[in-house]
Amino acid sequence: MSEKQVNQIIGKVFNQLADTLISGEYGQKPKVLVTATGSEHGEDNIFSASLNANRNGADTTVIATKEADGVKTVLVKSEDEAHKVMEEMLNNKEVDAAVTMHYPFPIGVSTVGRIITPGTGKEMFIATTTGTSSTDKVEGMIKNAIYGIITAKACGIKNPTVGILNVDGARQTEIALNKLKKQGYDINFASSKRSEVGAVMRGNDLLMGSCDVMVMDSLTGNLMIKIFSSFTTGGSYESLGYGYGPGIGEGFDKLILIISRASGAPLVEGAIKFASDLVRGNCMKIAKEEFENAKNAGLTDILNGLKASKKTEEAEEVKAPEKTVVTSQISGIEVMDLEDAVKILWKNNIYAESGMGCTGPIILVNDAKAEEAIKILEANEFIAAEKTDC
Numbered sequence: 001m002s003e004k005q006v007n008q009i010i011g012k013v014f015n016q017l018a019d020t021l022i023s024g025e026y027g028q029k030p031k032v033l034v035t036a037t038g039s040e041h042g043e044d045n046i047f048s049a050s051l052n053a054n055r056n057g058a059d060t061t062v063i064a065t066k067e068a069d070g071v072k073t074v075l076v077k078s079e080d081e082a083h084k085v086m087e088e089m090l091n092n093k094e095v096d097a098a099v100t101m102h103y104p105f106p107i108g109v110s111t112v113g114r115i116i117t118p119g120t121g122k123e124m125f126i127a128t129t130t131g132t133s134s135t136d137k138v139e140g141m142i143k144n145a146i147y148g149i150i151t152a153k154a155c156g157i158k159n160p161t162v163g164i165l166n167v168d169g170a171r172q173t174e175i176a177l178n179k180l181k182k183q184g185y186d187i188n189f190a191s192s193k194r195s196e197v198g199a200v201m202r203g204n205d206l207l208m209g210s211c212d213v214m215v216m217d218s219l220t221g222n223l224m225i226k227i228f229s230s231f232t233t234g235g236s237y238e239s240l241g242y243g244y245g246p247g248i249g250e251g252f253d254k255l256i257l258i259i260s261r262a263s264g265a266p267l268v269e270g271a272i273k274f275a276s277d278l279v280r281g282n283c284m285k286i287a288k289e290e291f292e293n294a295k296n297a298g299l300t301d302i303l304n305g306l307k308a309s310k311k312t313e314e315a316e317e318v319k320a321p322e323k324t325v326v327t328s329q330i331s332g333i334e335v336m337d338l339e340d341a342v343k344i345l346w347k348n349n350i351y352a353e354s355g356m357g358c359t360g361p362i363i364l365v366n367d368a369k370a371e372e373a374i375k376i377l378e379a380n381e382f383i384a385a386e387k388t389d390c
Contacts, residue, residue, distance in 0.1 A: 029059040030279035032272050033095040035086055036064035037079040038102075040261045041237065047071050049268035056269075058276045061095060090254050097255035097275040099243070099268070105131040109249030110144065110218050111258050112151040114242035114274055115228040122209030125152050125160070126228075129221040129244040130258055137217055139303050141173040142180075144221075145187070146299075147248040148213035150290045154281035155274075161190035163201040163211030167220055170200050171334045175384045176302050185297035200332075226260070229267055238263040243271035246278055250291045255283060318343045324351045326364035330374060332383040335361045341382040348376050 127148030
């Protein structure tokens with residue numbers, strides 16, 4: 001054997017060792033497909049991101065209308081053709097995951113974003129950012145929590161902490177998730193870094209990264225991901241983070257991650273890394289296990305229970321009892337439920353008034369009636385039965 005042949009063999013061995021260190025699996029890198037058509041910053045933006053991602057352990061293929069040196073390219077003539085080719089390659093298992101600028105996910109599937117929080121530099125998952133988990137907001141947020149847990153676990157966080165952003169539906173989501181936890185589904189609730197404790201997060205917690213998974217509705221999540229990715233650029237160029245993330249939903253078996261037409265090369269590179277992490281973490285397997293665990297803990301019954309009315313009958317007229325001094329505050333009630341919660345207390349001969357505190361909606365009752373009022377509101381699921389575990 002010649003010296004040249006020996007050197008070639010040694011070089012090949014070292015390349016394979018390098019691949020092993022990067023990919024964690026001998027000789028294999030995650031195969032990630034990226035569509036370049038439609039980018040507001042041009043296809044070269046995607047090529048640049050792909051080249052950098054390849055240097056860091058990915059194996060990318062770009063679907064584009066032109067070629068670039070050093071990048072595997074599939075040529076197409078239009079954006080519509082690009083998406084058809086993308087689906088074919090995913091279906092044929094030619095690639096492990098795809099990163100694209102939009103995708104018509106079915107109802108029940110939504111995307112989990114991944115950001116870098118500016119307060120601490122900590123990564124946080126935003127559940128969710130595009131798509132529709134459910135046509136009912138609270139049901140959607142409950143599902144979003146599970147989607148976020150799946151994604152965080154696939155990215156290597158064994159026991160992710162979960163917080164719920166203080167938007168409409170947060171308190172009802174907290175009640176439902178607490179019930180799911182009591183019935184056996186493992187949820188590791190976070191605690192706000194503000195003076196208030198509990199899993200319902202303030203806006204400050206978004207900046208501080210107070211939890212691994214921040215649950216919210218997808219419209220709010222879409223707004224958040226745009227702000228966090230482009231607040232340093234004025235909005236026209238998304239430069240920070242990992243994008244809008246993978247579409248997660250029960251029965252959805254393709255790993256498709258979303259970026260924006262405004263996403264710049266650094267964020268696209270982050271999205272490719274995100275996809276690679278999910279492939280290495282076996283996201284589809286984790287999703288199947290988590291959905292099964294949640295169902296075994298009664299998820300279906302909890303979601304069905306949301307549709308059953310827990311409010312006072314509209315036809316029933318409830319009169320306020322005799323007015324008393326009200327100085328005791330009860331928080332943790334949805335703003336949409338305030339009127340019904342007050343009427344429940346009136347019906348039980350407790351005078352109550354609604355108001356707005358610094359952390360959100362409150363009900364005011366007499367100090368002597370506070371404990372009884374809390375029990376009634378808990379029994380009717382207007383507030384959580386106990387503080388969330390941290």
